[in-house]
Amino acid sequence: MTAAMELSDVEATLGHYSSLTRDAMQQYLRDRAPGRYLYDLVRDYPSRIGKGIRPSLLLATCQAFGGSIDQALGPAVAIELAHNAFLIHDDIEDDSRQRRGRPTLHRVHGTPVAINVGDALAVLAMQPLRDGTPLGTRLSQRVSDEFVHMLTRTIEGQAIELGWRADNVVDLEPTDYLELIGQKTCWYTTVWPLRVGALIGSAGTAPLDAITRFGFYLGAAFQIRDDLLNLVGMEAEYGKELLGDVREGKRTLMLIHLLGNASIDQRKSLIAFLDRAGKHSDLPDDSALDIDAEAILELMVHYGSLEFAFQFGQGVATAAYESFHDAFAHVPRSASRGFIEALIPYMLARVS
Amino acid sequence: MNGREADGHAGPRRPGEFGPFQALTALTDVQRRGLDAATQVAREFADRLDMQPPPGTQPTAGTQPPPDQPNGSGPENGHEPGLAQLRVTVARALDLYADLVRSSFEGYADLMDQMLRSRGVEFDSDGGGLLTLQGGAGARAAGMVWMHNTTARQVSAVPRLTDLASHDGRVVPASAGSFQPAELTIEPGASSPATVEVVLGDVAPGVYRGYVLARGLPDAALPVRLLVRAEAGRS
Numbered sequence: 001m002t003a004a005m006e007l008s009d010v011e012a013t014l015g016h017y018s019s020l021t022r023d024a025m026q027q028y029l030r031d032r033a034p035g036r037y038l039y040d041l042v043r044d045y046p047s048r049i050g051k052g053i054r055p056s057l058l059l060a061t062c063q064a065f066g067g068s069i070d071q072a073l074g075p076a077v078a079i080e081l082a083h084n085a086f087l088i089h090d091d092i093e094d095d096s097r098q099r100r101g102r103p104t105l106h107r108v109h110g111t112p113v114a115i116n117v118g119d120a121l122a123v124l125a126m127q128p129l130r131d132g133t134p135l136g137t138r139l140s141q142r143v144s145d146e147f148v149h150m151l152t153r154t155i156e157g158q159a160i161e162l163g164w165r166a167d168n169v170v171d172l173e174p175t176d177y178l179e180l181i182g183q184k185t186c187w188y189t190t191v192w193p194l195r196v197g198a199l200i201g202s203a204g205t206a207p208l209d210a211i212t213r214f215g216f217y218l219g220a221a222f223q224i225r226d227d228l229l230n231l232v233g234m235e236a237e238y239g240k241e242l243l244g245d246v247r248e249g250k251r252t253l254m255l256i257h258l259l260g261n262a263s264i265d266q267r268k269s270l271i272a273f274l275d276r277a278g279k280h281s282d283l284p285d286d287s288a289l290d291i292d293a294e295a296i297l298e299l300m301v302h303y304g305s306l307e308f309a310f311q312f313g314q315g316v317a318t319a320a321y322e323s324f325h326d327a328f329a330h331v332p333r334s335a336s337r338g339f340i341e342a343l344i345p346y347m348l349a350r351v352s
Numbered sequence: 353m354n355g356r357e358a359d360g361h362a363g364p365r366r367p368g369e370f371g372p373f374q375a376l377t378a379l380t381d382v383q384r385r386g387l388d389a390a391t392q393v394a395r396e397f398a399d400r401l402d403m404q405p406p407p408g409t410q411p412t413a414g415t416q417p418p419p420d421q422p423n424g425s426g427p428e429n430g431h432e433p434g435l436a437q438l439r440v441t442v443a444r445a446l447d448l449y450a451d452l453v454r455s456s457f458e459g460y461a462d463l464m465d466q467m468l469r470s471r472g473v474e475f476d477s478d479g480g481g482l483l484t485l486q487g488g489a490g491a492r493a494a495g496m497v498w499m500h501n502t503t504a505r506q507v508s509a510v511p512r513l514t515d516l517a518s519h520d521g522r523v524v525p526a527s528a529g530s531f532q533p534a535e536l537t538i539e540p541g542a543s544s545p546a547t548v549e550v551v552l553g554d555v556a557p558g559v560y561r562g563y564v565l566a567r568g569l570p571d572a573a574l575p576v577r578l579l580v581r582a583e584a585g586r587s
Contacts, residue, residue: 315386
């Protein structure tokens with residue numbers, strides 16, 4: 001399966017798992033009052049169809065370890081709802097303009113309403129985990145514990161990133177970046193789906209150390225690619241405004257590389273830009289920053305920061321590949337196992 | 353890097369070259385940096401996992417596996433394919449059994465709760481299911497009565513004493529007894545006390561029996577035993 005799996009096959013499988021998750025999600029997104037100010041808006045981001053990597057990874061891992069889709073659908077819905085809650089709050093924190101090709105919620109409805117909608121989605125995300133019938137009491141409790149742990153780690157990672165931007169922290173190494181994304185991205189994008197899928201599929205008997213490491217590598221490859229797409233992707237496919245990360249002063253691998261390689265004067269300008277970006281509420285207008293962001297991209301191209309991140313990501317993907325064979329060493333070959341393995345190159349090749 | 357065969361590429365893949373990924377054997381310096389940095393951070397990442405798994409389900413996260421089992425998933429931890437499947441089957445069976453026991457217990461508890469609630473309103477005394485009153489002839493005998501409301505509605509009751517009769521036909525009339533408070537209002541699931549007092553007057557010494565009843569509560573009844581002692585100088 002793996003050898004024959006093309007990019008389109010991976011995306012078709014993602015679409016299949018994603019569709020199952022969306023169908024199961026509907027019962028948590030039903031019409032109810034107050035609709036106009038809350039529940040109509042709660043359905044907004046989930047209706048903007050994304051890749052569905054998180055629920056797909058969870059469902060596939062559960063199947064690979066011998067479980068069924070029905071057993072894992074609740075947690076799959078939970079992570080997708082939590083993901084959408086994170087997106088709303090992230091967009092506010094970054095003052096992003098676009099999400100999945102459309103204006104962000106807070107830009108349309110205002111920040112106070114958007115914060116509340118994000119809160120509602122976060123609470124709704126707990127609901128699918130409350131029905132322990134498909135898993136039994138012990139596993140349900142374990143999955144809930146993992147969920148709380150994942151949320152905590154993600155929020156901690158986000159706090160570190162916001163802190164770096166607010167304090168204009170610039171003396172960073174690639175390992176600092178990896179530690180950051182390990183918290184803010186990997187936990188909820190790959191580590192939790194893999195751990196919970198393995199737990200459910202194996203009825204709690206699977207060792208999770210190797211799974212956790214694989215999840216870290218896979219999530220890191222995902223985030224590095226995401227950061228690159230923000231600079232050089234196709235906006236229509238990527239769904240977010242290009243150069244948004246630069247404007248927001250996000251500490252990406254490319255930025256860290258540029259900070260370490262730029263001339264003294266360029267570095268000074270860069271640090272001044274980041275200082276302003278970290279306090280974006282004080283900016284007179286965004287248009288002035290757009291020019292600076294373009295200039296920074298040019299510097300990144302000039303100093304090979306994009307190529308550095310691309311190759312660095314390949315090194316991470318190599319670790320993911322090795323780790324996959326540890327984590328799934330005793331898992332029988334199957335379509336779902338092949339799909340998970342194919343996600344490694346997919347993380348490096350995806351365009352959205 | 354690990355002896356695995358490369359897939360024919362000496363250098364890194366490009367995004368357009370999608371296909372099964374294999375570990376790169378000819379690493380550039382940057383790829384090597386990425387690999388090393390990720391490996392270092394992954395180790396710390398797993399070590400920081402402070403969740404405590406239930407006993408017997410998995411090794412503690414961050415525990416280093418034996419040297420001959422690089423991922424801790426070798427035969428010793430029961431993950432040979434056949435044994436792993438057996439463990440899964442046993443774990444599922446145990447989960448089912450545990451949930452069956454739990455749901456049975458919850459069902460039993462619900463049943464008991466229903467039974468208790470169906471008992472309605474009951475009288476009780478400090479002595480259990482029998483109210484014993486004692487006093488000397490010509491004096492007063494007093495005791496405490498409790499009324500328990502195990503229904504889901506508020507109850508109001510007016511307790512009263514029946515005639516108390518001795519074995520030889522003597523009677524202490526109901527009018528000799530009184531309650532304080534005279535009427536009780538009890539919330540659902542609550543209990544309330546009342547003091548009962550019997551004026552013995554000319555009652556002859558002996559043992560008298562009767563009931564505490566309550567107007568409006570036909571099923572509530574508390575047996576009463578009244579012991580009347582002979583006073584000095586009386587017979």
